[in-house]
Amino acid sequence: MPKELVLIRHAHAEPHGPGQSDMDRVLSTIGRKEATEAGVWLKEHAQPPDLVLCSPAQRTRETLQEVMKATGDLPVREEAAIYEAGVGTLIGLIETARDAHALWLVGHNPALEQLAAFLSEGRSGEARGMPPGGTVVLRLPDDAAIEPGVAEVLAFWWP
Numbered sequence: 001m002p003k004e005l006v007l008i009r010h011a012h013a014e015p016h017g018p019g020q021s022d023m024d025r026v027l028s029t030i031g032r033k034e035a036t037e038a039g040v041w042l043k044e045h046a047q048p049p050d051l052v053l054c055s056p057a058q059r060t061r062e063t064l065q066e067v068m069k070a071t072g073d074l075p076v077r078e079e080a081a082i083y084e085a086g087v088g089t090l091i092g093l094i095e096t097a098r099d100a101h102a103l104w105l106v107g108h109n110p111a112l113e114q115l116a117a118f119l120s121e122g123r124s125g126e127a128r129g130m131p132p133g134g135t136v137v138l139r140l141p142d143d144a145a146i147e148p149g150v151a152e153v154l155a156f157w158w159p
Helices: 029-045 058-071 085-097 111-121
Strands: 004-009 049-056 074-080 102-108 135-139 152-157
Touching: 004 058, 004 111, 004 152, 029 135, 029 152, 049 058, 058 074, 058 102, 085 102, 085 152, 102 111, 111 135, 111 152
Parallel strands: 004 102, 049 074, 049 102
Antiparallel strands: 004 135, 135 152
């Protein structure tokens, strides 16, 4: 399993336009700034990832593009399942990257905040909230199974 897991919620996005799908929503001007700031913060507070799993939604891809302005290019795998994922789906995706030392996941709420609460506190029903652009760095024990309360929160950033 990854020793470091970084969860990144997409930054603020524009509201739906007429006839626009949720998948096609773009970052707002504020969201672009938030994502760039998240990248600067990540460069100082997280290990460079061996892999980034990213939702195919436009706002998550744009968030990652802004993050990479600070971090440089990163190895990215787009994962359609992240878009409407629950905690179980996200855990399954993390398990597909078990060889990664550091793994970043760019996605959506409520699944990201529920996953962070599940991994760090052992429960997902009382998530504390992860604002748009919010980022959490978790440490997992060597070779640990992903189970409730297994992770330690190393750092949390929000715009």
